[in-house]
Amino acid sequence: xxxxxNHKPINFxxxxxxxxxxxMVAGMGFSGYMIGxxxxxxxxxxxxxxxxxxxxxxxxxxxINDTVAVQFSAPLKKSTISKNNFxxxxxxxxxxxxxxxxxxxxxxxxxFSFPEYLFARxxxxxxELTEEITDLHDSRMKEVKRLFYSIAKKPEPxxxxxxxxxxxxxxxxEINVQASKVQKRTL
Numbered sequence: 001x002x003x004x005x006n007h008k009p010i011n012f013x014x015x016x017x018x019x020x021x022x023x024m025v026a027g028m029g030f031s032g033y034m035i036g037x038x039x040x041x042x043x044x045x046x047x048x049x050x051x052x053x054x055x056x057x058x059x060x061x062x063x064i065n066d067t068v069a070v071q072f073s074a075p076l077k078k079s080t081i082s083k084n085n086f087x088x089x090x091x092x093x094x095x096x097x098x099x100x101x102x103x104x105x106x107x108x109x110x111x112f113s114f115p116e117y118l119f120a121r122x123x124x125x126x127x128e129l130t131e132e133i134t135d136l137h138d139s140r141m142k143e144v145k146r147l148f149y150s151i152a153k154k155p156e157p158x159x160x161x162x163x164x165x166x167x168x169x170x171x172x173x174e175i176n177v178q179a180s181k182v183q184k185r186t187l
Contacts, residue, residue: 047139048139048140048141048142049072049073049074049076049133049134049135049139049140049141050072050073050141050142051070051071051072051073051129051141051145052071052072052073052108053069053070053071054068054069054070054071054147055068055069056068058146058147058148058149059148059149060149060150061149061150061151061152062114062149062150062151063152064116064119065113066113067111067112067113068111068112068113068127068147068149069109069110069111070109070110070111070112070129070147071107071108071109072108072109072110072135073108073135074108074135074136074137074139075105075108075135075136076103076108076110076133076134076135076136077134077135077136077138078103080132080133080134081101081103081110081133083099084130084132085129085130085132085133086099086101086110086112086127086128086129086130086133087099087127087128088114088125088126088127088128089125089126090123090124090125091123091124091125091126091148092123092124097114097118097125098114098115099112099113099114099127100112100113100114100115101113110129112127114151118151119151119152119153120153121153122150122151122152122153123150123151124148124149124150124151125148125149125150125151126146126147126148127146127147127148127149128144128145128146128147129141129144129145129147130144131143131144
């Protein structure tokens with residue numbers, strides 16, 4: 001009989017730990033592992049910044065004091081909100097339109113409206129939010145978001161007559177009534 005050499009038992013524990021580690025990383029995704037959590041955890045950075053809601057909806061007619069609210073999926077980096085990546089233009093003559101805006105960190109909402117002088121005539125407006133707007137983790141929107149609004153010409157206020165004009169009108173009506181009575185008597 002041959003003598004069998006004395007072998008040490010194979011330690012499978014490091015190999016098993018490595019395989020389990022690979023399965024864990026594959027199961028939760030690489031990005032989930034890198035930020036210390038599984039997919040769906042609060043601290044996970046989204047791949048893209050998204051718009052959660054727009055109020056009033058795009059393709060709506062705006063009144064003179066209406067404000068549009070655009071809520072985002074994450075807090076925005078304020079320095080990325082500028083006239084270069086958030087702007088509006090008149091679709092009828094392609095001229096740029098000033099936008100009055102403010103951003104609220106608490107509800108991750110960008111509010112905007114238009115100057116009152118725009119409501120002197122009818123116009124159609126396109127608002128663009130470009131992918132250059134980022135959140136605090138530098139996540140960007142996947143594509144440009146375009147919102148369309150129409151502005152109806154504001155109604156002109158009713159003309160107010162001066163009291164002297166009313167008195168003149170009332171006096172002329174009385175004269176006409178008296179004249180018609182006189183004409184009836186003479187007939």
